[in-house]
Amino acid sequence: MKKSTLLIIGFLVAGVASTTAQNVGDILAAADEAFELSDVYSRSTLTITRNGREQATQVMESFQSDAADGTVRSLSVFSAPPRVAGTAYLMIGNDLWIRFASTGRVRKMSSSARTNAAAGSDFSYADMGDGSRSFTAGYSARLDGMESIRGVDAHRIVLTPTQGDAAYERLVAWVSAEELIYLRVQYWTDGAPIKVMDLEDYRRVGNVHYPFVVRMRSLTNDSVSEIVTQEIVPASPRVEDRLFSSTYLRSLR
Amino acid sequence: MTSQRGLMERWARWATSNPGRAIIVALAITALLTIGVARLRLEMTFYSIMPDSSEQVRDLRYITEQFPFSSAIMAVVDARGYEGEDQKETIIRTIEEIEASLSGAAFSEFVDVIYGGIDPSFASEHGLMLVDTADMDRLVDLYQDTNLLGFLRGLNVDLEREYSGDGGALEDDEAQVVAWVNGLEEILSLMNRELEGEEISREEVSGATNAFLLGDPYLLSNDEQMGLLMILPTYTVNDIRPMVEGTTAIESEVKRIADANGVHAGITGLIAVGRDEMVTSEQGFATGMTIAIILIIALLVIVFRLWSTPLIIGLPLVIGIYWTAGLAGFLVSRLSIVTAMYMVALVGLGVDYAIHMISGFVQERDRGASTVDAVGLAFRKSGRGIVTGALTTAAAFISLVVADSGMIRELAVVASAGILAELVAMFLLVPAIVGVRERRLIRHSKPDPLVHRKQRIRSDFGRRIGEVSSRHPWGFIAGLAGLAVVLGIWSPRVSIEDNLMEMEAEGLESVELQDTLVEEFGLAPDSLFLITRDTEDLPTLVDDLEDLASVRAVEAVTTYVPTAADQAERRPFLEEIRRNLSDDDPTAVIDVDALLEELYRLEINLVEMGDLSVLGGNERLAHALNGATGLDNDGNKVERSVFDRLFEKLESEGGAVARLAEFQQAFSPELNQRIFQMANPDAVTMDDLPRMIRSTYQSRDGAANLVTIFPRQNPWVGSYRNIFTTQVESVTSDATGMILAADEMTRIAQVDGIRSMIAALIVVFLILLIDFRNLKLTLLSFLPLGMAFVSLLGIMAITEIQFDFINIIAIPLLVGIGIDGTVHINHRYLQEGRGGLVPTLAGTGTAILMTAVTTMIGFGSFIPSLMRALRSTGIVLTVAIALAFAYSVLFHPTLLMMVNERFGWNLKPWGSRDAGDQTRRVAGQPHKTERR
Known part of the structure; x- marks a missing residue:
């Protein structure tokens, strides 16, 4: 056998060994970096297609910032469609409030509502990370081989909850082998997948790659919800602490 | 050789x-x-070539024979192309005419019974006994006071506690909330007419109260542009010849009546597809x-x-x-x-x-x-x-x-x-x-062309x-x-x-209507079934099945005849409701300001629920709530609502108190009496059930009960079927149905x-x-x-x-x-x-x-x-x-x-x-x- 051939095989073996040796925790940590932007202002659209019929696109501004104790906080204010323009959702950790633009009232939602659909979409509040920055917080992970997702080689990672009250009995995440970004996350309950989230159109934002298109497809309802980020600004001066309180929510006009 | x-x-x-x-x-x-x-x-x-060696197929055949309602013919009346103003009335008229015609002697050979709507008598007698024990506290609070003010206050408290900001709860209770909203609109309209000096009949008050407590007796689609009838034929899918003749005759009559009313109609269900x-x-x-x-x-x-x-x-x-x-x-x-x-x-x-x-x-x-x-x-x-x-x-x-x-x-x-x-x-x-x-x-003295032509096979x-x-x-x-x-x-x-429907003829109305049933009525004709002999564990089983993401609803006989244990648990609550009602005489004087406040609060609650319904795509609920509040889906005020008319009257007219008291004298005793009747604490038995419900859930020989598990989607579509059957199997391995048999x-x-x-x-x-x-x-x-x-x-x-x-x-x-x-x-x-x-x-x-x-x-x-x-x-x-x-x-x-x-x-x-x-x-x- 030629020396050059041996060298090539040697490189290939080394590459494979390096990949398999990669710790699943490291892979997830790298993938989670996309969501570790701080003081983020963003503007995005949410389009829901149900039974093949596309509903009016919802436009929202979002503000995200961690509290001093690390609690994740976010405020989303809708500007369209007209019915919900001015309606806002405030999430602080696992607590949720809604402000109705039509009546100006603010309501705190029950804790059980975290598994409910967010803004009527296929995303639940739990899908947003159960009050943390990671899809996978609260789950233990194991590598389950490689698969191609949209033509990209990806680690298939199976995540099982470490606590009994998890919203899902299992998650399956596909993280690209090269860029270490989430490509797809599948949500399981009662032995079957019920939703699939695809993360696409990654672009560099600050120091991370951020998915500008996130699409959640319900496997139990004929429904797809797509969030398209129009603008995202990390460390934005528009994100202020005062935004993340029910008092501010009440003051919205 | x-x-x-x-x-x-x-x-x-x-x-x-x-x-x-x-x-x-x-x-x-x-x-x-x-x-x-x-x-x-x-x-x-x-169906006729299903393998008898399969236990699921044997169960399915048993269900077909013993629970004929499971394979009833479903007639869909479709008024989507109807251009008149009276769309809903036309649907109801068509349903009633079909019901009358198919109940006649001309169809007695083929039609056992037909249901154009739900018989309200059973719910009138035992409705509150059927409410989950967990919700009994709500009922006690809600029905404490049947005076106008107390009724509206109780309702507002309940709406805010259960539904405000919770689109998921609204979706779960959609049918109940739609009934409330439609009934409430009728009650408030009567109140408004009273304020305008009109005479309100006892029947009108009774009708509005019924609408609020029992809902619409007709099976209507989410947007109320379609209606549904259930036809129980005298034959099953096993009786091939009657199935073809009878189903064709029924279909012809359904279409004839629909055409005469300017709407369309078609039939579906196991028997229609089989035909x-x-x-x-x-x-x-x-x-x-x-x-x-x-x-x-x-x-x-x-x-x-x-x-x-x-x-x-x-x-x-x-x-x-x-x-x-x-x-x-x-x-x-x-x-x-x-x-x-x-x-x-x-x-x-x-x-x-x-x-x-x-x-x-x-x-x-x-x-x-x-x-x-x-x-x-x-x-x-x-x-x-x-x-x-x-x-x-x-x-x-x-x-x-x-x-x-x-x-x-x-x-x-x-x-x-x-x-x-x-x-x-x-x-x-x-x-x-x-x-x-x-x-x-x-005989004809003709030469053999074979010899004449010397034809050779090439x-x-x-x-x-x-x-x-x-x-x-x-x-x-x-x-x-x-x-x-x-x-x-x-x-x-x-x-x-593995999709049976992909093997059927293309463009069959009976197959296409299955999608319509799912999309417009939230019903899928091919549900899963369970046969049970014992009812004691049924509520737990039903709860477990209802928790599955792929399951829209589960119905069992215990939905209508709760177990003895459940009835015993609910009885004290019903007795309390009755006690509260018995002391509840209509007040002679009404605090108009307080009433106005509760009406404003009610309108706000309904508007917020409308916001959530529009956001969540709950079309039927959004339709009802928009109708009650005069809004369109964009939140624009497009018509004067019953609230607007009431606010105008109550804020400007001095004589409102007397007329309100008069309305209360008619409404409150009616509401009181109806709730008292529904809070009947007596034991509910199978003998109390209307025939439609009994034949749906109890076998002909009375030996078995049927549990119906409704899927969220048409179960024949894509990968959903596997998810549905897998999730159901995570709860029970005894389910059957056409999808599992196929x-x-x-x-x-x-x-x-x-x-x-x-x-x-x-x-x-x-x-x-x-x-x-x-x-x-x-x-x-x-x-x-x-x-x-x-x-x-x-x-x-x-x-x-x-x-x-x-x-x-x-x-x-x-x-x-x-x-x-x-x-x-x-x-x-x-x-x-x-x-x-x-x-x-x-x-x-x-x-x-x-x-x-x-x-x-x-x-x-x-x-x-x-x-x-x-x-x-x-x-x-x-x-x-x-x-x-x-x-x-x-x-x-x-x-x-x-x-x-x-x-x-x-x-x-x-x-x-x-x-x-x-x-x-x-x-x-x-x-x-x-x-x-």
């Missing part, structure tokens, strides 16, 4: 000379088998058989140039099919989709025997033999081959009885009986009809193939083997169609397809081994078959044609039919010997081509069928026969030549004398024949 030939020849000569007697024998057989035909039932529904399967199958088979007979006879007239072909071949062919039907009547009593399909295919198979007989007859007449001699010689030369071929095919078919499913076992019996019936019909009638023809020619096709392949043997072998390998690489990608049928058909193929291969192998008495030749004979099989899979994968539980019968049929050409070539090559490739193909190629073409016409006649399962079966079997022909004629003879003449393989039968001498000796004869 000589005696056998002699027997066949003697028979042929006798039948030709004594056609009348032969025809009498045939008529006697026909008369006898007519009894079998009379016994034959047509059961061409997918459509039956009708489209019958039409498909009738069309298929007509096409097959016409094409085959036309082909034979062209090839033989004999105008009497339709009589000589067509009549025995049709009589053979009739006999097969008679035998099927005696042996299996029915024709299913699969066996009926085979009957059509039999046109293409049965005609093969006649082709061999008439080919021989025409050739002998060419040579100048008399009619009787020509028939005798034709039978002498081809009789043994025909009988051996028929027995081989029949044996291959009968070996299918090893299958698990009754569907395949019935096919085994009917298919083998059909082959033998066609064989006997041809042997009896072809010589007899030739004899009749001869007598007519003599053999150019086979000869040319033989010449080319003998010049380029490796090219032929490598090319065809390469093709098989390439297609074989694709073959693992062939998939299984899965089971697909699974069994796959196993049966392979098992039947192996059995057929073994039987054919043994027959060929006995026939050829040479292992190498026997094994070589299977090579074209294997290549055809692999290529078929590859073509199916490339063209995305899927196997299903109907077309999978192509696998065993291919073994039984596809090997014929190879066998004929083997026999001829052994006769021709070394160097005999060209005469082998010249002598057999045309006949094999013709029999392949006629068989392909038989199977191909399914292709125009509306039913997709028949269409795909037609395509698969036609391609399979074409491939078997191609590899038999193009690949196999060349391979035989190479292994025998290049590599010296010994292909002679065991125990035969000097092979070389024998082949040379035998080889000489056909060459002479060819030259002659």
